[in-house]
Amino acid sequence: MNYCKNPINVIDAGKERAWKGYPDILEALRRETALRAEKGRCVIAVETYPGVNDSELVEALRTLNPALFVDTRETLCTKEEFRRRIQPFLTDDRVFGRMYYGEFSDFQIAEAIDALRERVNGCGGLVIIYGMGAASLTDIDILVYADMARWEIQQRFRRGMSDFYTDNADEDVLKKFKQGYFFEWRIADKIKRSLYDRIDFYLDTNRADDPSMICGETFRRGLRQIARRPFRTVPYFDPGVWGGQWMKKICGLDPSAKNYAWSFDGVPEENSIYMSVNGILVESPAINLVFYCPIELLGEQVYARFGAEFPIRFDFLDTMDGQNLSLQVHPLTDYIHNNFGMAYTQDESYYILDAKEGAQVYLGLKEDVCPEEMIGGLRAAQSGEKLFDADRYVNRFPAKKHDHFLIPAGTVHCSGSGCMVLEISATPYIFTMKLWDWGRLGLDGRPRPIHIDHGEKVIKWERRTEWVRKNLVDRTCLLEENDDYTVEHTGLHELEFIETRRYTIRTVCDFDTDGNLNMLNLVEGEAAVVESPDEAFAPYTVHYAETFIIPASVGRYTIRPLGNEPIKVICAYVRK
Numbered sequence: 349m350n351y352c353k354n355p356i357n358v359i360d361a362g363k364e365r366a367w368k369g370y371p372d373i374l375e376a377l378r379r380e381t382a383l384r385a386e387k388g389r390c391v392i393a394v395e396t397y398p399g400v401n402d403s404e405l406v407e408a409l410r411t412l413n414p415a416l417f418v419d420t421r422e423t424l425c426t427k428e429e430f431r432r433r434i435q436p437f438l439t440d441d442r443v444f445g446r447m448y449y450g451e452f453s454d455f456q457i458a459e460a461i462d463a464l465r466e467r468v469n470g471c472g473g474l475v476i477i478y479g480m481g482a483a484s485l486t487d488i489d490i491l492v493y494a495d496m497a498r499w500e501i502q503q504r505f506r507r508g509m510s511d512f513y514t515d516n517a518d519e520d521v522l523k524k525f526k527q528g529y530f531f532e533w534r535i536a537d538k539i540k541r542s543l544y545d546r547i548d549f550y551l552d553t554n555r556a557d558d559p560s561m562i563c564g565e566t567f568r569r570g571l572r573q574i575a576r577r578p579f580r581t582v583p584y585f586d587p588g589v590w591g592g593q594w595m596k597k598i599c600g601l602d603p604s605a606k607n608y609a610w611s612f613d614g615v616p617e618e619n620s621i622y623m624s625v626n627g628i629l630v631e632s633p634a635i636n637l638v639f640y641c642p643i644e645l646l647g648e649q650v651y652a653r654f655g656a657e658f659p660i661r662f663d664f665l666d667t668m669d670g671q672n673l674s675l676q677v678h679p680l681t682d683y684i685h686n687n688f689g690m691a692y693t694q695d696e697s698y699y700i701l702d703a704k705e706g707a708q709v710y711l712g713l714k715e716d717v718c719p720e721e722m723i724g725g726l727r728a729a730q731s732g733e734k735l736f737d738a739d740r741y742v743n744r745f746p747a748k749k750h751d752h753f754l755i756p757a758g759t760v761h762c763s764g765s766g767c768m769v770l771e772i773s774a775t776p777y778i779f780t781m782k783l784w785d786w787g788r789l790g791l792d793g794r795p796r797p798i799h800i801d802h803g804e805k806v807i808k809w810e811r812r813t814e815w816v817r818k819n820l821v822d823r824t825c826l827l828e829e830n831d832d833y834t835v836e837h838t839g840l841h842e843l844e845f846i847e848t849r850r851y852t853i854r855t856v857c858d859f860d861t862d863g864n865l866n867m868l869n870l871v872e873g874e875a876a877v878v879e880s881p882d883e884a885f886a887p888y889t890v891h892y893a894e895t896f897i898i899p900a901s902v903g904r905y906t907i908r909p910l911g912n913e914p915i916k917v918i919c920a921y922v923r924k
Contacts, residue, residue, distance in 0.1 A: 350891040350892075351599045351892065352580070353582075354597065354628050355581075356624050357570070357621060359471050359570040359623050361562075361570070364565070364626070365562075365563075366627075366628035366630065367561045367562075367628070368558075368559075369517055370557070373408075373551070374408060375769070376550050376561065377392070377412060377549070378412060379751045380548075381474055381489075381490065381548075384490070384865035386415035388472050388473075389472050389473060390475070390490065390758065391468065391475045391476075391477065391487065392414075392475070392489065392491075392492060392800050393490070394477070394482055394492045395477055395481075395482045395491065395543060396480055396482070396494045397493075397495050397536050397540070398480070398501070398536050399496045399509070400495075403754050404557060405559075406419075409725060413474070415471055415472060415474055416471040417462055417476045418477050419479050419692065420464075420478065420480055420482050421479055422460060423456045423457060423460040424513060425541045427480070427514065430513055430514075433454070433455065433614050434527070434531050438527055438531065441521055441526075442526070442797045443526060443778065443799070444526070444687075444688060444778075444791075444796045444799070445527075445529070445688070447534060447689030448530060449689070450537075451534050451538070452661030452745060456481070458472060465485060468486050469486065480512070481539065483539075483546065484607050488517035490549070491547050491548050491731065492547075492548065492550075493540070493548045493550050493564075493728075494553060495550065495650060496554055497619070498617070498618050498633060500617060501528060502521075502525060503697055504843040506521055506619070507738075507889070509524075512532045520799070521792075523648065527651075529778060532855075533728045538680055539638070540636075540639065543856050544636075545681055547564035547567060547568075550563070550565060550630070550632070552631050554631045557811050560628055560826065562628075566625055567630075570728050571637050572637060572641060574641075575645045576879045576898075576899060576901050576902065577883070577888070578888040578890075578896055578897065578898050578905070579621065579899075580613075580632075580890075580896050581616060581621055581895075581897070583599075583612065584611065584612055584618075584619070585608045585610065585611045585785060586835055587606060587609055588610060588791065589611030589788050589789070589790055589791055589796070590609055590670050590671040590673055590674075591606075591610075591670050592666035592668035592669050592670030592768070593607060593608075593666070593668055593669040593670070594666045594668035594702060595608045595664060595666045595768075596608060598892070599893065600701065607670060609664060609667075610664065610665065611835065612663045612899050613894070614661065614662035614663070614867060614869075614895035615642045615661045615662070615663060615777065616638050616658040617657075617658065618777070621636075621637060638658050639883060642655075643900075644656065645899045646864055646865050648716050648863060648900075649922075649924060654692075658775060658865075659692070659774055659775055660772070660773075660775065660846060660865070660920050660921075660922070661772075661777060662770060662895040664701075665698075665763055665767070665768075665769040666768055666769075667763055667764065667766060667767050667769075668704060668765075668766060669704075670764050670765055671786070672710075672762055672765055673763045674782040674783070674787075675710060675736075675761075675762045675783045676761065676762055676781060677760050678695070678696065678755075678757045678758070678759075678780060678806070679757060679758075679780050679781065679802065679806045680806050683802075685717055687802075689781065692774060692775065693757045693774065694773055694780070695773060695774045696772065696842075697752060697753060697754045697771070697772045697839050698763060698770075699751075699754055699769065699770040699772055699838070699843075699848075699871070700750060700752070700767060700768070701745050701749070701871055702749055702767065702768035703751075703768065704766035704767075705766075706746075706879065707747045707748070707762055707766035708745060708746055709744070709745050709753050709762075710760070710761055711759065711761045711765075712742070712760060712816030713742060713743070713807075713813075713816075714740075714741060714743055714812060714813055715813050715814070720921065721799065723804050725737065725741070726784055726800050726803075729784055730784075730798050738784060745817075746813055747764070749769055750840050750871070750872075750916070751822065752822075752850075754821075754822065754840050754841040754844070756820075756841045756843040757843075758786040758811070759811050759820070772839075772846065772920050773846075781799040782799055782889065783800060783803045784798070810878045823839055823841075824837065831854070831855070832853070832856060833851055833852060833853045833855070833856075835851055836850045836851075836852075846922065847920065847923045848919065848920045850871075850916060851907070851916065852913060852914055853915050853916075853917065854909075854914045855909075856907070859880075859898070859905050859907075860903060860905075861899070861903055863900050864922060864924070865898070865899060865900045865919045865921060866920070866921050867920045868898065868917050868918065868919050869896075869917070870891065870893065870916075870917055871893075871916045871917065872892070872902045873888055873892060873916060875883075875910035875911065876889070876890050876908065876913060876915050876917065877908055878898070878905055880902070880905055884903075885902070885903070889910065890910075
């Protein structure tokens with residue numbers, strides 16, 4: 349297989365330079381400060397995203413020999429007060445918190461800001477203001493934005509990194525992620541969105557001691573170019589207690605690893621994008637594309653409905669030669685909004701990319717289920733009194749390659765072992781209420797979080813066998829067929845906002861975004877080519893199991909098999 353783990357977007361940057369490594373980056377900044385030093389002072393703001401290695405970056409910046417170096421954390425309340433203020437949004441739960449929609453300034457002390465400004469304004473020579481909020485502290489001459497992808501942040505949490513302004517290196521990784529997700533990323537994203545057009549230099553800090561930097565205009569031009577052509581995000585892969593073996597072979601992963609459970613391939617909130625600028629690789633969170641080019645990427649209608657948020661997610665769940673996922677349910681929109689501050693919920697579906705003989709999916713409740721009895725059984729299992737008899741309460745449906753199971757929020761479900769699932773869902777990706785985890789411990793040796801109290805409040809108890817069979821299983825219907833291609837509707841359910849179409853392409857098939865983002869995966873066939881009828885972008889090749897995004901701005905495009913055999917493509921978009 350030719351699955352590409354490192355999809356690169358080559359940026360037409362002309363003669364503009366890119367820099368790699370601290371020596372070249374610092375020399376570029378020295379030259380820039382020298383050009384602006386005629387007035388006697390040059391102020392550099394280095395705005396940082398939470399997760400940037402402060403000790404590494406600060407040590408490098410100090411070699412510029414600034415007359416004054418200040419850190420914006422000097423303007424904050426004490427760490428104890430900071431923790432007290434954010435605790436209502438973190439809650440005591442290991443996984444779930446409440447979205448924080450405030451400002452960085454909520455935690456700054458006015459007198460400390462005034463004192464820091466006075467020091468900066470009274471200093472001649474080179475001044476460096478460092479940290480979150482650096483760009484807004486005072487008038488500046490140069491803005492450097494130091495960025496980092498969220499997957500790398502999560503890896504650093506696992507290696508012992510603390511959250512922003514918090515001494516929690518040894519804390520539960522799930523709680524660290526929760527603080528990032530519900531609090532600090534929200535504040536940092538709000539700051540970032542206000543700065544795109546002001547950035548003079550964009551600094552990629554994802555690799556320890558190996559940064560890359562491009563000028564701000566090149567960064568913005570790169571985002572604009574990607575938003576007008578097919579692209580892929582950089583996938584990542586993670587093991588899990590239930591993980592399988594399929595992705596090792598198909599995606600070319602480490603064969604010695606115990607398993608791989610997850611792959612996020614097409615989740616801009618989590619994944620990054622690679623930009624190659626005159627031969628230098630720059631990694632940037634894909635969310636920058638969503639924030640900076642929302643209309644070009646999403647289309648006006650999707651942007652009007654969701655704002656600058658990518659509402660569709662594709663990911664892999666691998667249980668081939670693995671175990672069942674946890675039995676789970678996703679919250680209803682009203683519940684997720686009232687309890688967690690989210691605007692919409694995680695409606696989803698399982699597209700079976702591959703399956704072993706006898707594979708099954710758990711979906712919906714049996715006709716004779718008593719809610720009180722089932723919840724009692726779940727609580728007894730959670731307390732260790734006895735195992736939960738899932739087959740007593742939950743339907744099992746046989747699963748084979750190219751089946752599509754629809755899972756609107758409130759439906760009890762899980763993939764059984766022996767499935768390779770392409771999960772097509774809405775984006776709020778951590779809101780899974782686990783009901784039963786088959787008595788397992790997580791990879792960290794601790795019981796995995798179970799949320800029966802939440803789950804019992806969102807289960808749609810009327811979704812029983814016959815309703816599920818009629819509404820959620822095998823909804824495929826033929827829409828169009830000719831010598832060149834076949835088009836089928838495969839889902840999702842009427843309660844969900846995502847539409848999916850499957851295309852079996854024998855020669856070539858015409859597509860049109862119609863002003864709406866398209867998210868696709870090559871679910872059968874070795875490779876395909878995406879082309880523009882008017883040559884608006886270069887031909888783009890995708891391989892089996894790769895997820896790719898067609899921005900709304902692309903308009904008309906075609907897909908054809910790279911070889912002589914037919915291919916199948918699943919396409920998802922937001923219903924109008």
